[in-house]
Amino acid sequence: MVAHLAMVAYPLRAAVLRRSLYTELRGRPLALLVATLTVLAASAAGFLSEGLPRFLVETGQWHLVVPSAIFGVSLNLVAWLFWTAVAYGIGRFLLQGQGSLRDLLAATGLAYAPGLVQVLAFLTHPNYPVEFTLLMALKATAPTWIALAMVQAVRQTLRMGTVAAAIASIGWLGTAVMIIIGNLQQALRYGVFPPLPGAG
Numbered sequence: 001m002v003a004h005l006a007m008v009a010y011p012l013r014a015a016v017l018r019r020s021l022y023t024e025l026r027g028r029p030l031a032l033l034v035a036t037l038t039v040l041a042a043s044a045a046g047f048l049s050e051g052l053p054r055f056l057v058e059t060g061q062w063h064l065v066v067p068s069a070i071f072g073v074s075l076n077l078v079a080w081l082f083w084t085a086v087a088y089g090i091g092r093f094l095l096q097g098q099g100s101l102r103d104l105l106a107a108t109g110l111a112y113a114p115g116l117v118q119v120l121a122f123l124t125h126p127n128y129p130v131e132f133t134l135l136m137a138l139k140a141t142a143p144t145w146i147a148l149a150m151v152q153a154v155r156q157t158l159r160m161g162t163v164a165a166a167i168a169s170i171g172w173l174g175t176a177v178m179i180i181i182g183n184l185q186q187a188l189r190y191g192v193f194p195p196l197p198g199a200g
Contacts, residue, residue, distance in 0.1 A: 007031065011038045011113035014149055022156035025106050032102060035109025036077075042115030042146075043076035044069070049118040049138070083171035084108045087154050091168035097158030107153035114145035139183040143176035 007030060013021040025031045047069050088104050091097035120138055150172040155165035166173065 007034050010034050010110050011116075014038075014107075014110035014153065015113040015116075015145070017149060017152045019152070019156050021110070022103075022107050022153065025110075025157070026100075026103050028106070029102075031106040032109070035106045035112075039077060039080050039109050039112045040073060042112040042118070043073040045116050045119040046076070046142075047072050049120075079171075079175075080109060080112065081105070083169075083175075086171050087150075087168040088158075090170075091154055091158040091160060091164065095158075095160055095164045095168060097154075097160040097164070097168070099158040104154070104157045107157040108150055111149035111153040112146060114149055115142050117145070118142045140180050143179040147172045147176040 007028075010021060010025075010031065011034070084105050085101070087108065088101050091104075092099070117138060147169070150169045151162065151165045154160070154169050155162055158165070158168070160168075
């Protein structure tokens with residue numbers, strides 16, 4: 001019972017890059033369930049910060065909100081499975097790492113925990129300079145934090161060096177770079193400090 005309760009803290013420990021977590025994950029079937037729930041929660045937070053505001057501001061088509069949320073979350077689940085399989089293939093067979101695919105799935109799923117901070121973006125108002133800056137900071141922080149957590153997860157689970165883990169985690173690192181570039185382009189398009197309501 002105590003061990004099951006301790007699993008609730010797994011996402012938090014993954015977010016703060018605790019190395020000891022990944023030793024505990026080995027051979028624990030329930031860890032994969034917690035990891036899956038973490039991916040689902042982080043995906044939902046991403047939709048609240050990005051997808052839902054787009055519907056509210058741009059389309060107003062409320063009947064598409066639920067299908068779009070389901071599609072977005074499902075896409076993130078597929079991406080998690082795909083990039084974990086890629087990381088396992090690179091790390092295990094090309095870079096001589098050691099560990100199981102199940103354990104790596106649990107580790108990388110928990111490494112999505114930093115994505116939960118995206119829900120804070122839903123509370124910001126992009127028309128105000130300070131809140132717009134906070135929004136951009138959150139959008140840059142979440143993918144970077146996730147990428148760092150992924151490298152740590154791969155490193156500890158497959159028992160390899162940091163450089164090797166970064167190579168195996170190329171999918172998440174590349175995704176983080178693309179997201180950050182996209183956010184910078186958005187910030188430049190609208191200006192770092194958009195005009196206040198009623199200004200002009």
